[in-house]
Amino acid sequence: MKILVINCGSSSLKYQLIDSDTEKALAVGLCERIGIDGKLNHKPEGGEKITLELPMKDHKDAIKAVLAALMNESYGVIKELSEIGAIGHRVVHGGEKFTKSVLINSEVIAAIEECNDLAPLHNPANLIGINACTETMPGVPQVAVFDTAFHQTMPMKAYLYGIPYTYYEKYKVRRYGFHGTSHSFVSKRAAEFAGLDLKNSKIIVCHLGNGASISAVVNGESVDTSMGLTPLEGLIMGTRSGDIDPSIIEYLSKKEGKCLEEVMGVLNKKSGVLGLSGVSSDFRDLQSAAKEGNEHAIEAVEVFVYRVVKYIGGYVAAMNGVDAIVFTAGLGENDKTIRNMVCSYFGYLGVKIDQERNAVSGKEQIITTDDSKTKVMVIPTNEELAIARETIAIVK
Ligand code: ADP
Secondary structure (H helix, E strand, O other): OEEEEEEEOOOOEEEEEEEOOOOEEEEEEEEEOOOOOOEEEEEEOOOOOEEEEOOOOOHHHHHHHHHHHHHOOOOOOOOOHHHEEEEEEEEOOOOOOOOOOEEOOHHHHHHHHHOHHHOOOOHHHHHHHHHHHHHHOOOOOEEEEEOOHHHHHOOHHHHOOOOOHHHHHHHOOOOOOOOHHHHHHHHHHHHHHHOOOHHHOEEEEEEEOOOEEEEEEEOOEEEEEOOOOOOOOOOOOOOOOOOOOOHHHHHHHHHHOOOHHHHHHHHHHOOHHHHHHOOOOOHHHHHHHHHOOOHHHHHHHHHHHHHHHHHHHHHHHHHOOOOEEEEEHHHHHHOHHHHHHHHOOOHHHOOOEOHHHHOOOOOOEEOEOOOOOOEEEEOOOOHHHHHHHHHHHHHO
């Protein structure tokens, strides 16, 4: 069956058409500037990438453009719409309602809407994508796959904040965690790849991309993760601050004469390694600036690494041990220097990095020596394939 995987943002729409038998992406693409003017990047498997300037006044126009590209005579990959058997949507926040992926119906849509307050930038966009598909492809089953669902197994001691309990009861203020599809996919694959029994394993997954989070996975279930109520908590990221003393918000607001929204804007968009370095949110730029001796870039990388190390150490304690530490996402898969810096702290876990193995980029690999007490690995994430697998499992 062919599954259309959709990841809808407020002005963008990423898609992949995946053949569930071969698990290959037949086409991948991205609609940008929806509601402004409109641009579509589309790449069929094994073919050239094409870029089209297409007016897209809303997400429905974007979906129509995607379907037209998928069926185009020269760069399309299917002949008719009926070849698309199901649609899988990435939905960012499922609150406490969704502990796993679900077939979308009107009740599910209403329940996702109820989570809008928890992810005001993401959930409404995800719903627009769902509604646009319902209108353009009526009758095709749609599945919602939530970023938060995998972490719903976290115990109370990991998800409650130390604030009045009434805020949890009234407003569901608690830690949820994100990147769940990736943490789930990568932890499963890591166990398989390393020959560990998932049901009897302790794995730490470091999803280090522009957005970054770490999770502690015991026997295949998430028991803790670094992101919280929103994706702002935890690690220092490309542009996000991660954990800070909450008093900084009031202090900066007074000192800079900024309102709450403005300070939150700084913490989300102007902080992280970008804010620390003043160079870039992209680690490739940071590494080249660091090589040229830029002090702030060097510091930003050190601060980033140190936070990663503290989370890993915390999770080793929480799990009372670890079998494997896994790196994934843009930075985790590609940056051997960052992996080396992180692992240099874990001599006490008996981690021994094999530098030849660690030279790997974007490929599954155990990067420790055969006699290393704890395994460290690189496992590329594939959130789209994970969404397609969830979708097929539900519609079958
Ligand atoms: P997101 O999906 O959150 O936007 P990604 O998973 O694509 O982020 O990761 C982006 C980060 O990965 C950037 O900081 C980028 O510099 C880093 N990255 C991507 N490719 C490489 C590479 N070949 N070497 C080093 N870093 C890389």
